[in-house]
Amino acid sequence: MKNTFRRLPLAVAISLALPALASADDAILDSVVVTAPVTQAPLTVTTDPKAPRQPLPAHDGADMLKSIPGFSVIRKGGADGDPVFRGMSGSRLNILQDGQDVHGGCGGRMDPPTAYIYPESYDRVTVLKGPQTVLYGGGNSAAVVLFERDMTRLTEPGWSASGSLTFGSWGRNDQVFDAKAGNPGVYARIGATRSDMDNYEDGDGKEVHSFYTRWSATGALGWTPDDDTLLELNFGRSDGEAAYADRSMDGVKFEREHVGVKFEKRNISPLVQRIEANVYYSYIDHVMDNYSLRTVSGMKMVNNPDRETKGARLAVTLTPAERWMFTLGADIKDDLHTVRKAKGAATDAYTNLNRDKDLGFERYGVFGEATYGLSATQRIVAGLRLDEHEAKDYRTSIEVGMNVRPNVFADASRDERLESGFLRFEEDYAAGQGTWYAGIGYAERFPDFWEFMRATPTTLGTGSVADARDFGNLKPETNAQIDVGANWAAGSLNASVAGFYSKVDDYMLLRWWQVGTTSVADVRNIDATLYGAEADLTWRFAPNWSATGTLAWVHGKNDTDGKALAQQPPLEARVALEYNDGTFSYGGLLRVVARQDRVDVGSGSIVSNGKDLGPTPGFATLALNAGWRPNKATLLTVGVDNVFDRTYHEHLSQGSAAIAGYEAVNNEIINEPGRTFWLKAQVALD
Template sequence: MKNLSFLSASVLALCVSVPSLAQNDPWVEVITITAPRMAPDVQDVDIDHSPVMGADAAGLVSRLPGAALVKNGALTGQVQVRGLFGPRIAIRLDGQGFASGGPNLMDPPLSYAPLALVERLEVTRGAAPVSQGPGLGAGVNAVFKRVAFSPDETFIPTHDVSASYRSVDDSWSVGTLAGIANDRHRVGALYSYETGGDLSTPYGDLKGLDHHRLSYGLEYGVKLNALSELGLSVRRQEVDDTATPALGMDIRYIDTTMSRFNAKTELEGWQIAAHVGHTRVDHGMNNFDQRPAPMAMMWRETLASAETWSARLDGRHSLAGGELSVGMDYEQARHSATVLNPNNPGFLVTPFTDIEMTRHGLYAQWQGEAAQWQISAGARLDAHKAEAGSPLIGPALPMGPRMLKMAYDRADRTHTDMTFDGVVRGLYAVRDDMDLRLIVHRKSRVASYVERFAWLPMAASGGLADGNTYVGDLNLDPEVSTGLEVGLDWQTQRAYLRPSVHYTFVDNYIQGVAFDDTPAVVNTPTEMVSAMNGDATPLRFANVDARLYGIDGDFGVRLSPSWRVDGTVSFIRGERADISDDLYRLAPANLRVGLSYDQARWSATLEAFAVAKQDKVSKTNSEAETPGYVVINTFGQWQLNDHVQISAGIENLLDQRYREHLAGYNRNAGLGVGVGQRLPGAGRGAWLRLHSAF
């Protein structure tokens, strides 16, 4: 089985199915976590039709065409959409953006969205509209469950409870929303807890892969009158002793508090909405508690923090037969990180000190009909400022880091940028059952604080997890992507087909490159310090040119009232445009197809996921190739009554040996696979989920 070519894997996959992803909004994929809460006219993929394959919400998004999961740990998954991931994807929680806590992205945004507490995930098809903020690629918004106002003054209680178990990593989770509301007031409480352990794979058990996440919060909303409403929410999340084997350290704790105040009203025909948000993340990690400890002099513990303030004001008004949206937004993020050796009080260094990233944005967007086209067109202007303080360094550090600190202190550590974005989307009805989609975009992203301010060579890469040592560049220019997407939506009562072809060129793409012109020769202070840390060939973040192109889509056919076939296909290529090399960590071509049997109260699906080999890899990042594989899953659901649903399934039914290309390389000597090897995929295992809502 493991030696099947992609072609033969695709033929096998034609026997099996995934749920339909077709839905009414032509621009947004809606993945519903609790289907009963969605309007009946929304076609969706709810969690009860999706396998439980971990606690990571990013894994659910990865089932969409063009999307993939970049996995660095059980709770450290990132969404990749059409080759872009990390800070290039605009990810929000209830519309609120914020900065992750650590320099290696151990807490990517969707790690703050436990599936048991999420109502739906909204994923923009193609480049995100300017109203969703800056970022090169798609937009993802996780909408949390909340108590809804009731129709009259009688207070009505509500609850939503879910629980699940997964045998392959002995993990379980429980989550609940409970509250009470009438037509003026609503109060709700959220709670979830998840834990898991060692992962069973066909290569053997992977040891020391515990994860623990506790989330809880309160929300309150009040209607002042028929047009005005206020809301306040506070959430707390605590992650303890969670493994990240693809990174140099494991999570000791991530303690996060998120609060948000929002208001909306109507005034002179304008619908006005505003919010103010605050997030504080405190993060500790080390290389000795959850993996074999190195010699005492190499113990490392990093204490990091991030604090984000955000604000937004939006207004909508009818204009020229459509709707005009205008708005302004603000975001300020402060970062710091300190590296210690608990065995040596004199060993202290702050690779990131008093960093402040500020953005002020303005946007305007119009949506309506023109010349038989449905049009959405918008423009955005953002002013960015980034600055950093002077590092601290303890007496135990040698002369090399001190020399680098002195050079950094003399440099201008303040940088400003102006970026301009524009997105035009068009939808043309070719005929009653077929629409033509067209998207033209220019989008931008400024360098992250790691890419700009990393003065000390270390393996902090913003989540790349490639094992390389990096330093930043204070003078990085913003990335600017220019792209075109053409798609076709065909749908009848029995079948649908939605392919998209896309091409994007990125000026000033930020990529790790060789530190200097003599990478094999250690002849600079940076290379000397990096060599002391185990990497004699450090990489430097730099502006290069890149292009990404591909095709993706979903399809399905209703074979009979009870039988249907659905699937997705994805192909993406990413290349450096200035040299002959491929971009790092891009998902291989894949096909997900399946066969489902539906009845009034139950359904069952047999699914195959066929993945091509990936030999288009980055030489710059020393990326290893991976072979193709096929994984078979089966799952189903039973609607016990109007309020209770049971789901179950078996993942990797044939216990196939495989390694996901987007999985990281192991850096934990006690894991059970060699250090430097790509992490293997999960073996055969069963899962069970219960969901109840009243």
């Protein structure tokens, strides 16, 4: 078990980060500290994942997303938190990595999609709120998140390189490397990341079972014969381990291999503006056990799921008339999950066991999205999507605790044709300084792997059968949502406000029980209502000074049972103040979170044992930072998070498990880290 740097009081992050560049001018580092990215386009938030930010620079996708208003994270330990947006999680939130669908392998969500995303290796993160696009798969009730790498054709032969080294609180140790070389016709890019941290301590000095080590390596070879053509082969591999405070097992392997080919051609003719196509393959091999990263308690157990995902997408952008633009396309995805597991002495040779298929999924979709300009300031945006889904249950038996029984739905299959669509009106006002919008969206969501796994009756400790729906009767979830809002940028002010009202029929709600040391759940359909808002304001009130405030709120109700909808984040506000004269910067971030007493104890999400445990108190934390830019290509920042060393926890975080050598109490919500110092250096080289 790790303990070397567990009590190190200072986080030192030295990162040599560089965007894709073709000349020295591109190497200017023009962002100091990002505390809360603001909305600049209707329903869209875009942020630079390479920029330094508070809290401590993110090590995975979920950790980065939590800095965006409206996002929350379910903490399980030090890594691999589950992202939640507007109170919705799981497959309601679609995560794409360079156009590839990313899925986890763990049946208990040890590895959500964001666990395989290393933020600083990307150039841009875009969040598309609500069911207001059909371009990126179906059933995206909450949002679509795009992690993307930019590729600008080089104007002349050149190269760029980057690297990173991190030492941190409780052993935080990160490295980032990126290199690119080429000429106007071809290029090659390689990158690598590594992140490591030991167990952290909360504000009371209690140690949390939370250490992790994660690494990734990526590469790409590209052909750019002209400014409008791109053909790229990209590939990568990643792995790691992570200790968890919320369950009886840890993740000892998170291996992912992926390869993709993408093609893009622009300005083909006055009618055909763009053609884009990509094909990809992804394989995840995940291992969890109860003995490698903790003291063995009881019988040794190991579980080794894997997941193979293949997909392709083709889209064409057309401009048949001056005011019209269409994007038409199709996509396909094939997804197969298998597992092998062992207990006792057999764990030493589990790799010799055969894998058993459990669930397989196929999806075929076609989509169309159009923009029509009513006038110079008004436009209508609309889209429609049709998806054919198929799922098959390969399981011959179901294991509940120590009991194994036949699966009455073995070899059962399920087919559904689902629809999604939206219609939105946008209007620019105040001579183009602002835009307001109103839209209605509709999304039908097919049950995901985790919901189908729990859509069969399970025998509880009492001997009764859970009130669950069988493999064929769990209904798809349908979300009808209204989105309204406005953005404004004029002079010293930038502001946006976004509100939504959502009626969800057949919402898939889980309820969790404990059977011995095993968490089991069933899933059923209910009707739900959600509504809420996000707002942000940035005011540059004096030369070199700016203030930013954000607000996020969501209210969810279980209409079927007449109670609160489970796993809803509380009201949250952030206020940031910054001074930046181009050479030196100073800033602070105050985060205030309200009490949450609207709960449904025992109900929750697809995260293993992810349920409401009861009301949680509010809290406030303060973070401070300072920066120095000695030249245009170098930026140094230093900060401290949780300045007053508060002991607090997030409402959505998991309940702890009893782990030998730790003070955790069963179902006590996992606390956040105590006071954390950090220092980050960024250098752009070419």
